Amino acid sequence: MKILLIKPPLNKTSIIGDSLIEPLELEILAATVSQYPCRILDMRIDADLKSTLEEFLPDLVGITAYTTEVPMVRGLIRRVKVLAPSAFVVVGGCHASVVPRDFFATGVDAVAVGNGEALFPGLVNAIARRGDLSQVSGLWHRSKDRYAYTGDPPFLKDLNTLPPPARWLTQSYRHRYFFGRNRPAAAIMTSRGCPFRCSFCSIWKMMNGKYLVRNAEKVVEELSDIQERHVFIADDNTLSHARHAGGLAAAIGRAGLRKCYKMYGRADAIVSRPDIVEQWRSVGLQTVIMGLESFQDRRLTQFNKGSTVDLQNRAIEILKANGIRVRAYFIVDPDFTRGDFRALLDYVEREEITEPMFSILTPLPGTDLFEQSRERLLLDRHELFDLVHAVLPTRLPRREFYAEFSKLYRKSYPLKKILGVNGAPLRAGRLVGGGLAYLKMRAITRRMEHAYRIEEKIHAETRTDQPGIQHEAGHPAAKNHALPAPGAGVSRRHDSAELDGDPGG
Numbered sequence: 367m368k369i370l371l372i373k374p375p376l377n378k379t380s381i382i383g384d385s386l387i388e389p390l391e392l393e394i395l396a397a398t399v400s401q402y403p404c405r406i407l408d409m410r411i412d413a414d415l416k417s418t419l420e421e422f423l424p425d426l427v428g429i430t431a432y433t434t435e436v437p438m439v440r441g442l443i444r445r446v447k448v449l450a451p452s453a454f455v456v457v458g459g460c461h462a463s464v465v466p467r468d469f470f471a472t473g474v475d476a477v478a479v480g481n482g483e484a485l486f487p488g489l490v491n492a493i494a495r496r497g498d499l500s501q502v503s504g505l506w507h508r509s510k511d512r513y514a515y516t517g518d519p520p521f522l523k524d525l526n527t528l529p530p531p532a533r534w535l536t537q538s539y540r541h542r543y544f545f546g547r548n549r550p551a552a553a554i555m556t557s558r559g560c561p562f563r564c565s566f567c568s569i570w571k572m573m574n575g576k577y578l579v580r581n582a583e584k585v586v587e588e589l590s591d592i593q594e595r596h597v598f599i600a601d602d603n604t605l606s607h608a609r610h611a612g613g614l615a616a617a618i619g620r621a622g623l624r625k626c627y628k629m630y631g632r633a634d635a636i637v638s639r640p641d642i643v644e645q646w647r648s649v650g651l652q653t654v655i656m657g658l659e660s661f662q663d664r665r666l667t668q669f670n671k672g673s674t675v676d677l678q679n680r681a682i683e684i685l686k687a688n689g690i691r692v693r694a695y696f697i698v699d700p701d702f703t704r705g706d707f708r709a710l711l712d713y714v715e716r717e718e719i720t721e722p723m724f725s726i727l728t729p730l731p732g733t734d735l736f737e738q739s740r741e742r743l744l745l746d747r748h749e750l751f752d753l754v755h756a757v758l759p760t761r762l763p764r765r766e767f768y769a770e771f772s773k774l775y776r777k778s779y780p781l782k783k784i785l786g787v788n789g790a791p792l793r794a795g796r797l798v799g800g801g802l803a804y805l806k807m808r809a810i811t812r813r814m815e816h817a818y819r820i821e822e823k824i825h826a827e828t829r830t831d832q833p834g835i836q837h838e839a840g841h842p843a844a845k846n847h848a849l850p851a852p853g854a855g856v857s858r859r860h861d862s863a864e865l866d867g868d869p870g871g
């Protein structure tokens with residue numbers, strides 16, 4: 367029983383690309399079935415699907431997909447079905463979990479819902495023994511001309527019983543993974559889920575509202591095996607569990623690990639426990655990524671963020687006082703006027719936020735925001751749900767909206783800042799590195815200005831042959847919060863759906 371796990375290639379239309387992170391989801395899945403020969407093909411780096419299939423001859427091919435990757439993954443499934451007709455093909459991940467039927471037309475053998483650790487070993491064993499797939503919970507599986515649902519997937523209860531991710535399977539790619547200017551960079555998860563309920567976020571839905579943390583010793587053990595000096599902590603929210611965050615920093619300190627960390631953190635957690643921030647700084651915390659989202663309390667309330675602008679400002683001060691870089695994410699509402707764009711830029715300048723990132727408010731399938739705004743969706747192509755396209759109507763004319771959006775980046779990253787001059791003597795290395803970064807940023811902002819052209823092109827090319835975003839969300843985990851629409855991935859045992867479109871690929 368040979369297993370091939372695939373990370374799809376990068377979208378050609380993707381505008382921002384300042385990181386390439388290891389496919390943790392696939393390494394995590396592979397670790398759960400380590401008794402079988404397994405390979406990971408990261409097509410963002412190695413696109414040679416044909417040779418890999420011909421040489422490895424997998425019995426099972428598992429593919430992961432974000433919403434933006436749906437069209438690409440549909441094509442990929444069809445190619446695998448042609449090149450390796452006898453392989454069982456399963457797709458999973460955060461999009462498959464909320465809109466499983468988006469993959470039915472490809473002829474995929476199964477769509478996995480929810481966290482894969484609990485489901486994958488059962489699925490692999492069932493296929494190896496030609497067993498009954500209806501016994502594997504959390505699966506939409508092909509059965510004659512229908513897809514049958516096997517019922518709610520088992521939810522993760524304890525992260526400490528899981529084996530460490532199978533990083534050896536990405537050994538040949540590892541030097542290529544990076545985050546910003548940190549290369550090579552590894553990724554690790556120390557917790558899963560988030561206790562907050564932001565309306566635009568799908569994470570808490572995916573985890574059924576649960577927030578799980580790992581034992582500090584287990585994390586330190588995993589960190590000790592990581593070769594890279596730069597480590598991106600890919601948790602959704604590391605600092606909100608004070609005991610976990612503090613205990614982890616202490617354990618890293620005791621182990622004497624010398625690494626540089628980047629992590630997500632909320633303003634309220636930072637303000638309530640500045641001592642934990644200090645503790646982390648002393649063990650190598652370099653950057654905190656904060657979803658500040660807005661410069662106005664009323665919008666924070668609207669997003670159900672559970673934070674205030676005052677808290678954010680205090681958190682920024684604490685991080686700066688500790689010499690920790692702040693990468694701050696802001697949401698640009700399609701409703702923005704020119705005045706709003708100006709006010710956001712003023713806020714970024716006033717608070718001296720050196721690494722602001724901007725994304726456009728996007729109702730990702732499975733979120734509360736999707737439920738609230740699905741009737742207003744203007745664009746329905748999956749690729750455009752990349753947070754740099756306005757899929758909802760804009761108040762400003764679209765061209766002007768994108769010009770203003772691009773200006774946010776241009777003005778926030780002037781040449782002087784990218785070169786890191788600030789009165790210090792300019793070294794050759796920094797001049798070259800900074801110069802290249804500046805040119806890259808200019809290219810990105812120019813593409814953003816013309817984002818409306820990309821949206822027109824994608825719409826024209828795909829409107830006729832690919833179904834767009836489904837107006838349905840069906841993750842069983844979301845059933846208490848968002849309303850699954852009729853016919854969507856509902857959670858009754860052995861529910862079924864017609865195969866729609868071409869099943870053969």
Ligand code: B12
Nearest residue numbers: 387388391428430432433434458459478481482568752753
């Ligand atoms: C790190 C990260 C990134 C990294 C890339 C990571 C990578 N290796 O690809 C970077 C920074 C580049 C990035 C970029 C983007 N990201 Co991002 N990112 C994350 C983050 C924080 C962690 C990802 C991770 O490692 N998760 C850990 C793994 C274990 O979780 P998982 O992927 O869900 O996998 C589990 C299950 O889904 C399932 N599973 C997954 N695949 C498969 C396959 C099979 C066969 C099976 C059986 C099961 C299965 O089992 C896994 C184990 O439980 C998540 C948040 C999150 N918690 O996931 C957001 C998240 C994935 N990102 C998101 C978004 C929107 C984006 C961007 C569009 C944002 C942007 N404009 O830059 C881009 C899109 C990139 C693209 N390729 O299109 C959304 C995706 C929502 C969606 N519906 O697609 C998330 C969920 C955050 C959110 N706010 O909702 N991201």
Ligand code: SF4
Nearest residue numbers: 560562563564567602
């Ligand atoms: S946006 Fe961040 S704080 Fe809000 S629910 Fe998602 S992970 Fe939690």
